[in-house]
Structures are given as structure tokens and as C-alpha cells.
Amino acid sequence: MARWVKMMTQRRQWMIGMVALLAAAGLQGCFPSQEKPAEKVEAPKPAPARPKPLYRDLAVPPDSVRVLIQTTKGDIVVELDGKRAPISTANFLQYVDSGKMTDASFWRAMKSGNGGFIQVEASGHRFTPIPHEPTSQTGLSHTDGTISTARYAVGTASNQFTISVGDMSYMDAGRADGDPEDDNQGYAAFGKVVSGMSVVKKILNGKITKKKVEGGWDGQNLEEPVKVLSAKRLN
Numbered sequence: 001m002a003r004w005v006k007m008m009t010q011r012r013q014w015m016i017g018m019v020a021l022l023a024a025a026g027l028q029g030c031f032p033s034q035e036k037p038a039e040k041v042e043a044p045k046p047a048p049a050r051p052k053p054l055y056r057d058l059a060v061p062p063d064s065v066r067v068l069i070q071t072t073k074g075d076i077v078v079e080l081d082g083k084r085a086p087i088s089t090a091n092f093l094q095y096v097d098s099g100k101m102t103d104a105s106f107w108r109a110m111k112s113g114n115g116g117f118i119q120v121e122a123s124g125h126r127f128t129p130i131p132h133e134p135t136s137q138t139g140l141s142h143t144d145g146t147i148s149t150a151r152y153a154v155g156t157a158s159n160q161f162t163i164s165v166g167d168m169s170y171m172d173a174g175r176a177d178g179d180p181e182d183d184n185q186g187y188a189a190f191g192k193v194v195s196g197m198s199v200v201k202k203i204l205n206g207k208i209t210k211k212k213v214e215g216g217w218d219g220q221n222l223e224e225p226v227k228v229l230s231a232k233r234l235n
Helices: 002-028 086-097 197-204
Strands: 064-071 074-081 105-112 115-121 146-149 160-165 188-195 221-233
Touching: 064 086, 074 086, 074 197, 086 146, 086 188, 086 221, 105 197, 115 197, 160 197, 188 197
Parallel strands: none
Antiparallel strands: 064 074, 064 221, 074 188, 105 115, 105 221, 115 160, 146 160, 146 188
């Protein structure tokens, strides 16, 4: 009898131990592991590719961009055609963005019949001259309000710009009287005035000096050049 009781006691202790082990194993799955999961290491992303310059350091311009030119005679807004004349547009924008159009001067008024053009020169250091974009390539024309880049020989255009009053299409490519070097390439139109033509005409009709001016253009130099107070993009 004593032996049987002893065997039953040992068996009971064994069963209690097994129950305890099973319970411990079950509870272990109910609690999160204390070990931190390995952090996911992301592969380094390549640096974004720099957009290829349009020409030298010229950034590719928007297809269309407006610029406000504030002068002592009033405001002029021009809309530039960066899609059809990207180099000429980008060149003008670099003078605007760098602040070189501030303190620029409309110094020339070339009157022709009922129209003509006015010419502005950006202030300070000139950027590298740009390749020519003839109207035969861009499809643009020197109609009323057209902004264009002045030049001497092809490839010399830089910091001087004109705004046409009336039909000045003789300045287009293919017109024998439309360029200064008889190369039949005309001037590079790259936009149009969308607001402020009354200001442009006011500048054109300014008083012309009778004094001889170094560099020529007698009969076209304004007695009082019109200052540009500021120039900035509107979009």
C-alpha cells in the first residue's frame, strides 16, 4: 500500500511538472520577443541628374513665361516664347534673374513712319554671346510689340534688346534690309508685349538728343534715357 501511494505521488508530481512546462510554453508565444528586428537597410538613391544646359550655362526656359519690366515711364509686361526661341528667351531671363535688367536703360528710339522700335541695354557685365535664332527657324515675326535681341554679326547677340512698334517685319530673316551685316539672317524675335504698349510708344516718342553720341546712331539717341527700375518673372 505504501509503495502504491508513493508511486501515485510521484506520478502526480510528474503530471504537475508537465502541465507547468506546457503552460510556460503556451504563455511564451503570447508575449512579443524582446529582441529588436533587424533594421531594413535601404540602398542609397542615386543623385538626380543635372538637366543638360541649353547652351553653355543657359538653363532650359519654360515654354512660356511673362516678365514685368517696371520703368520710370510705366510698366511693360512681355510674354516670352521659350518653346520656339529657347536660347534667346533663356538669355533674356539670365539678365532678368541676375538683376542686370535693374538700372538698365532704354537709350534708343528708332522711328520709322508710324512705328519703329526702342532699344534697352542691360547693366553691368555682359554674359557670353549666344547663337542666332532666325525667324525663319522660329516662325516668329517682328510685328507690333515683338521683343527681339539686337546684334551685329551672327553670334554676337548678348545684352541689348528691342521692342517693335507697328509692323517691323523687315527685321525678319530673308529681308535684305533686316540685318546689320548683310547676312540675310535678320534679328531673333523671342516674345511679345502683352501689356504696356502705351509705355513703349511713350518711350519711342521721347525727345531725341541733337548731340553727337559716341558709338553712332545719331538721330536715335534719347535725350533722357528711360531707366528700368526692376524686372522680374511673373510666373
